[in-house]
Amino acid sequence: MLYIPQFSIYFCLGYLLLFCKISNAVKQSWEINQELITEANKEHTVFGDMLLTPAQLIRYENSKDSDLSIRGVSIKGSSMNRWSNNIVPYVISPQYSPAQKQILVSSLRYFERVSCFKFVERTTQNDYLFIVPLDGCYSYVGKIGGRQTLSLAADCIADYIIWHEMMHAIGFEHEHQRPDRxxxxxxxxxxxxxxxxxxxxxxxxxxVEYPDIYDFKSIMHYDGYAFGRVDTARRVRLATMTPLKPGVTLEDNMKFTATDIEKLNRLGQCGARGGQYSNQGVVASTCQDVATAVSCEGNRRRGMCKNPFYKQMMIKSCQKTCRLCSYTRMIDEDDDLTPNTTVKSVKCEDKHPRCDIYSHNGFCTLPFYDDVRYQLCAKTCNLC
Incomplete structure (x- = not known):
């Protein structure tokens, strides 16, 4: 059975370490923005996780139509709102740590694999994305020209949030705002x-164009509790969106669906150059949990299925319960190493300041932490 070791509870009492921040790690962009975005920005510039240009804001304030008509770009956006030749230049703010930058770049590389869009570091291009950790997770929709801010605060550095905001930057709206929703x-x-x-x-x-089926699982669809009020008596968030189709639930969508990728390739007119949806994990028909049903259900309720810290563990132990059967592993281009490839040596060091405490509580020896000890405490655990 798979349980959180007792020492992680002690950490919660004294150190507020990574183990204790599950609720933050699994939040969606709208939740993060609710906490981080200033009142000034919330009132004047940000709608959900999308920014408005001054011209768009004026159009919104003067609009008498109940339908949203201000978005600078949607599927039917003009060519001026598209990225030329599907190439998106970008600059990553130096405020990010090396680890955060690696997640950003890896997420962009995966985006390229499922589409014909390319993300290149800016050289002299006039139009480019400036990825910076401001006060939330948000983006303009489509290309607006010049330096285009895309904010990814520290809590936003997760592949599924990065993909969601990049979809906005390329020109996609939210699925739940479709005219036929x-x-x-x-x-x-x-x-x-x-x-x-x-x-x-x-x-x-x-x-907008929306010839595809309504995609409840789209990475562009918010969960069913998005922007919901909190019932203080019951201490629960109230549902804001309920599927009309029986058996369907609106959950946190953390990966591209086949329909998302079809839309991407159609927008980019990718043709034969388009990416493909690749499942490198376990095939759904053979998907099963290794741990017991009770253990996996307990892990799901704790939020471990969606916590990036525990993701690899859940893939191994609770694939079915965590709905990770079609999980696609992000592979850096450097992963495809031939026998003759020269691998650059990596400095032996700890990435976490509490590794000495971790080691005294079993972090270096317990099988539960096999997948993360090298990432966090390689030196202390004598792994390099």
């Missing part, structure tokens, strides 16, 4: 946080 979900406006109704406005039919 009322045929697929019910929005419970009474449960929405006051001032957040705009996040459930529908896009105008003339602004």
């Amino acid at each position: 009322d045929s697929f979900i019910r929005v419970d406006y009474a449960n929405v946080i006051p001032g957040q109704m705009i996040n459930f406005d529908k896009l105008k039919t003339s602004h």
Whole structure:
């Protein structure tokens, strides 16, 4: 059976370490933004996780149409809002740590593998993304010209959030704002946080193309509790979106669906150059949990299925319960090493300041931490 070792509970009491921050690690962009974005930005520039240019903001304030008609780009955006030749130049702020930068770049490399869009470090290009840790996770929709801010605060550095914001930057809207969404979900406006109704406005039919099936699992679809009020008596967040189709749930979507990738390739007119959806994990028909059902269900309730810290462990032990059967491993281009490849030596060091404490509590020896000890405490655990 797979349990969190007792010493992790002691860490919660004294150190507030990574083990104790599960709730933060699994949050979606809208949740992070609720906590981090300043009131000034929330009121004037950010709608959900999308920024508006001044011109778009004026159009919104003067709009008398209940449908959302201000988005600078959607699937039907003009060519001026598209990235030339599907090439997106970018600059990563030096404020990010090397580890954060690695996650960013790896996420972009995976994005390239499922599409014909390419992310290149900016040289002299006038139009480019400036990826910077501001006060939340948000992006403009499509290319706006010049230096284009895409904010990914520290809590936003997770592959699924990076992909979501990059989809916005390329030109995609939220799935739950499709003009036909009322045929697929019910929005419970009474449960929405006051001032957040705009996040459930529908896009105008003339602004988007939506020939695909409604994709409940799209990486661009918020979960069913997005912007929900908190019932203080029951201490639970109220549902804001309910699927009309029986058996469907709106959960945190943390990977591309086949439909997402089809849309990407159609927008980029990828043709034969387009990427493909590749499942390198266990085939769904043979997917099963290695740990007991009770253990895996307990891990799911603790949030471990969606916590990046525990992801590899859950893939091995609780694939079915955690719905990780079709998990696609992100592979850096450097992974494809031939026998003659020269591998650059890596400095032997710890990445976490508490490795000495970890080691005294079994971190270097317990099988539970096999997948993370090298990443965090390679030196202390004598792994290099």
